[in-house]
Amino acid sequence: MxxxxxxxxxVGYGQLAVVLALLLTLTGxxxxxxxxxxxxxxxxxxxxxxxxxxxxxxxxxxxLRYEGPIIRxxxxxxxxxxxxxxxxxxxxxxxx
Amino acid sequence: MASTIDTTGVRIGMWIFLYSEIxxxxxxxxxxxxxxxxxxxxxxxxxxxxxxxIGSLNTVVLLVSSCxxxxxxxxxxxxxxxQAMACxxxxxxxxxxxxxxKYFEWGAKIDxxxxxxxxxxxxxxxxxxxxxxxxxVITGLHGLHVIIGMVLLSVSLVLVHHGRITxxxxxxxxxxxxxxxxxxxxWIFVFPLxxxxx
Amino acid sequence: xxxxxxxxEQSSPPGRSGWKAWLMxxxxxRLGLMYLWAILFWFVLAVFLGLLMRTELMGAGRxxxxxxxxxSMFTLHGVIMIFFFGIPxxxxxxxxxxxxxxxxxxxxxxxxxxxxxxxxxxxxxxxAVFSLFFxxxxxxxxxxxxxxxxxxxxxxxxxxxxxxxxxxxxxxxxGLNFVTTFHRMRHKGMGLMKIPLFTWSLYATAxxxxxxxxxxxxxxxxxxxxxxxAIGLFEPDRGGDPLLYQHLFWMYSHPAVYxxxxxxxxxxxxxxxxxxxxxxxxxxxxxxxxxxxAIAGSLVWAHHMYTxxxxxxxxxxxxxxxxxxxxxxxxxxxxxxxTMYKGSIAMSPPFFLSLCxxxxxxxxxxxxxxxxxxxxxxxxxxxxFVVAHFHFVMLGGTGFAFFAALHYWWPKMFGVMYRNRPAxxxxxxxxxxxxxxxxxxxxxxMQGMPRRYYDYLPQYETGNFLAGFGAYxxxxxxxxxxxxxxxxxxxxxxxxxxPWGGTTLEWTVPSPPPMENFTASPEIKDFPYxxxxxxxxxxx
Numbered sequence: 001m002x003x004x005x006x007x008x009x010x011v012g013y014g015q016l017a018v019v020l021a022l023l024l025t026l027t028g029x030x031x032x033x034x035x036x037x038x039x040x041x042x043x044x045x046x047x048x049x050x051x052x053x054x055x056x057x058x059x060x061x062x063x064l065r066y067e068g069p070i071i072r073x074x075x076x077x078x079x080x081x082x083x084x085x086x087x088x089x090x091x092x093x094x095x096x
Numbered sequence: 097m098a099s100t101i102d103t104t105g106v107r108i109g110m111w112i113f114l115y116s117e118i119x120x121x122x123x124x125x126x127x128x129x130x131x132x133x134x135x136x137x138x139x140x141x142x143x144x145x146x147x148x149x150i151g152s153l154n155t156v157v158l159l160v161s162s163c164x165x166x167x168x169x170x171x172x173x174x175x176x177x178x179q180a181m182a183c184x185x186x187x188x189x190x191x192x193x194x195x196x197x198k199y200f201e202w203g204a205k206i207d208x209x210x211x212x213x214x215x216x217x218x219x220x221x222x223x224x225x226x227x228x229x230x231x232x233v234i235t236g237l238h239g240l241h242v243i244i245g246m247v248l249l250s251v252s253l254v255l256v257h258h259g260r261i262t263x264x265x266x267x268x269x270x271x272x273x274x275x276x277x278x279x280x281x282x283w284i285f286v287f288p289l290x291x292x293x294x
Numbered sequence: 295x296x297x298x299x300x301x302x303e304q305s306s307p308p309g310r311s312g313w314k315a316w317l318m319x320x321x322x323x324r325l326g327l328m329y330l331w332a333i334l335f336w337f338v339l340a341v342f343l344g345l346l347m348r349t350e351l352m353g354a355g356r357x358x359x360x361x362x363x364x365x366s367m368f369t370l371h372g373v374i375m376i377f378f379f380g381i382p383x384x385x386x387x388x389x390x391x392x393x394x395x396x397x398x399x400x401x402x403x404x405x406x407x408x409x410x411x412x413x414x415x416x417x418x419x420x421x422a423v424f425s426l427f428f429x430x431x432x433x434x435x436x437x438x439x440x441x442x443x444x445x446x447x448x449x450x451x452x453x454x455x456x457x458x459x460x461x462x463x464x465x466x467x468x469g470l471n472f473v474t475t476f477h478r479m480r481h482k483g484m485g486l487m488k489i490p491l492f493t494w495s496l497y498a499t500a501x502x503x504x505x506x507x508x509x510x511x512x513x514x515x516x517x518x519x520x521x522x523x524a525i526g527l528f529e530p531d532r533g534g535d536p537l538l539y540q541h542l543f544w545m546y547s548h549p550a551v552y553x554x555x556x557x558x559x560x561x562x563x564x565x566x567x568x569x570x571x572x573x574x575x576x577x578x579x580x581x582x583x584x585x586x587x588a589i590a591g592s593l594v595w596a597h598h599m600y601t602x603x604x605x606x607x608x609x610x611x612x613x614x615x616x617x618x619x620x621x622x623x624x625x626x627x628x629x630x631x632x633t634m635y636k637g638s639i640a641m642s643p644p645f646f647l648s649l650c651x652x653x654x655x656x657x658x659x660x661x662x663x664x665x666x667x668x669x670x671x672x673x674x675x676x677x678x679f680v681v682a683h684f685h686f687v688m689l690g691g692t693g694f695a696f697f698a699a700l701h702y703w704w705p706k707m708f709g710v711m712y713r714n715r716p717a718x719x720x721x722x723x724x725x726x727x728x729x730x731x732x733x734x735x736x737x738x739x740m741q742g743m744p745r746r747y748y749d750y751l752p753q754y755e756t757g758n759f760l761a762g763f764g765a766y767x768x769x770x771x772x773x774x775x776x777x778x779x780x781x782x783x784x785x786x787x788x789x790x791x792x793p794w795g796g797t798t799l800e801w802t803v804p805s806p807p808p809m810e811n812f813t814a815s816p817e818i819k820d821f822p823y824x825x826x827x828x829x830x831x832x833x834x
Binding site: 102104108112113115118119120121123125130134135212218221222223224225226229232237253264 | 407473477478479513519540541782
Binding site: 011025 | 100104108111115118119122123126129130132134136148152155156159160161162165166168169170171172173183197264273274277279280281284285287289292293
């Protein structure tokens with residue numbers, strides 16, 4: 001059984017600050033874009049930026065970047081299932 | 097019985113719990129996605145009635161608090177008990193700011209007769225009723241999770257203070273941190289979907 | 295091995311005694327037993343509800359109850375059978391007891407979380423009991439709680455769905471525990487392809503428990519919120535879409551039936567090789583098909599909604615995907631039969647029950663194709679045909695597998711051997727009763743008799759009357775088997791470690807096992823179903 005030795009990768013304060021700066025920048029961008037009328041593109045653009053922000057939080061704040069295959073693949077599976085939940089419902093809703 | 101704790105296993109367990117929370121909110125996002133598709137203009141109209149400034153402020157508050165929670169873990173890994181406690185305390189404070197903001201936001205809406213089954217929503221456009229219905233349910237459930245997260249972080253703070261969480265034993269802090277980050281993640285999506293779909 | 299050393303006498307954590315040694319236990323084996331008694335209680339209760347329903351249906355018009363009571367009966371029967379029996383039974387009882395042992399571990403990864411799961415199960419049960427006797431009476435909505443009726447109905451809907459919510463948490467935590475145990479506590483030398491098939495089936499099930507259960511959780515939260523706050527999220531006048539409730543409901547409840555059947559299939563995969571004295575045919579096929587069923591089963595939920603008013607495109611898509619799910623199930627059936635081919639068959643109660651499973655589950659699966667094909671489904675949707683179909687797979691399938699598991703592992707869990715004759719009599723009665731009870735329903739359904747109706751047109755009376763006799767025979771058989779098992783507990787604890795000649799690790803420890811499972815480090819075989827030693831020993 002390992003002790004906490006194997007999880008020794010420490011994310012330094014500097015790295016955390018850089019990630020936060022990126023997150024705040026992206027937040028600014030998404031708010032700014034919302035003042036511009038892009039028609040139906042507003043939603044996909046906002047969601048794309050949100051996904052980027054989420055990825056940063058997951059990879060660096062939540063250390064997903066340093067985790068093993070079990071957590072990585074099961075996380076992807078969860079996201080895929082969520083996509084199916086929403087996507088497959090649209091087989092119904094979009095074709096009524 | 098293992099004398100050393102398998103921290104990877106503990107972390108796997110926590111991530112699995114997070115998956116269940118993601119899917120829990122996911123069900124609400126299914127509803128949102130379908131109704132956004134059905135009522136695009138009314139969702140935009142409803143979004144305009146929400147305050148983008150407060151929403152952005154709340155977003156910033158949660159992002160910063162996520163950073164400080166991650167920093168508290170870095171601190172404890174380096175054995176810096178004081179820094180860890182300071183970061184945790186600040187994160188909890190951020191959570192409090194978020195909840196207080198939410199209280200004022202909801203209060204303002206309720207004052208304007210916009211709340212589940214209110215006369216304004218009953219008599220108005222059905223699409224608006226759905227928008228605000230989802231708004232209350234999703235931000236309400238999210239707010240509940242913020243409070244739970246604050247409790248977990250507070251417990252961690254106390255344990256750090258008593259020396260029960262240390263550089264060689266910080267699974268409780270790590271897992272509370274993961275929970276807090278999830279709360280942040282959900283808001284990262286809730287914010288644009290309710291405040292920025294204009 | 296001294297009796298005092300078994301888990302029945304020795305507590306974990308050590309030093310506890312009396313009721314605390316059980317109610318505060320960390321021991322997965324004791325938790326398995328605690329689940330066993332609770333679940334048997336719920337099962338027998340729900341069986342009697344079913345019997346009352348079928349008695350009502352034996353005669354046209356009101357026989358022993360009125361329409362509202364009948365509606366509450368089928369709701370209660372469904373809620374108990376699905377949430378209190380079908381979903382938890384095999385994982386919580388046999389999974390808890392045997393998954394760690396099959397992996398060569400001394401417990402699950404999170405023993406205290408395991409205890410919490412049990413408390414959540416009991417707490418949810420308390421809610422359900424409470425909702426029976428207080429307030430406006432038990433819901434009459436059916437276990438599916440469709441809106442708008444579940445929102446407007448007078449009964450204790452909120453209490454009941456809260457009970458189901460709590461049970462969902464119990465199920466989810468069990469899944470979490472099993473996945474973590476599977477990945478982190480396997481004995482050294484047990485690679486993935488050496489894990490017994492029962493444990494593999496529990497692993498596949500666990501992921502469905504983890505990912506699908508939260509969907510029903512949020513769905514039931516929404517039902518309660520709608521009842522309390524009248525938001526209107528599912529109400530057309532208020533902008534809502536009632537079909538979205540059905541989508542969310544079935545997004546869980548269809549994968550739920552795979553939670554119900556996958557562990558049952560795992561049990562069969564254990565029993566067939568042992569009593570054929572032959573390695574399982576297609577070990578990898580069974581592993582992959584378990585995972586495939588878990589995945590594919592998550593893609594097909596709307597096949598419950600063909601007539602609901604959803605789009606033709608989705609009817610087509612979900613029907614097409616539903617056919618896919620049949621393929622991995624068929625792989626398993628072929629593998630079990632191929633295992634028996636040219637094997638050295640030894641008849642026993644668990645083996646007999648497993649054979650009943652294979653037959654009844656196959657029939658159930660075939661009737662599932664009739665339902666999965668959208669065209670034929672329209673004729674039989676919401677008829678007794680559907681009722682027969684799901685009882686074939688859930689009772690003929692999981693129910694019989696549950697009894698097979700009871701008879702297979704009873705000597706290991708309690709150290710006693712039950713009497714074979716009553717077991718066989720009970721099993722035959724149950725199987726014959728089952729067929730006479732549910733086959734008429736297939737026919738009645740095709741003739742147009744609806745489900746969830748306490749009365750019917752005169753032409754359906756004969757079928758219902760005959761079905762009633764089948765019901766009584768079925769219940770007699772089930773109760774006889776249970777009585778036989780329970781009475782065996784009075785006997786001496788003389789069961790050997792390996793009464794059946796099994797090859798998985800639970801048969802290498804004493805019956806009942808010691809508290810720590812293994813007193814010596816277990817020896818991991820290259821292949822878990824290697825019967826060469828067993829066969830060689832039997833020739834001596």
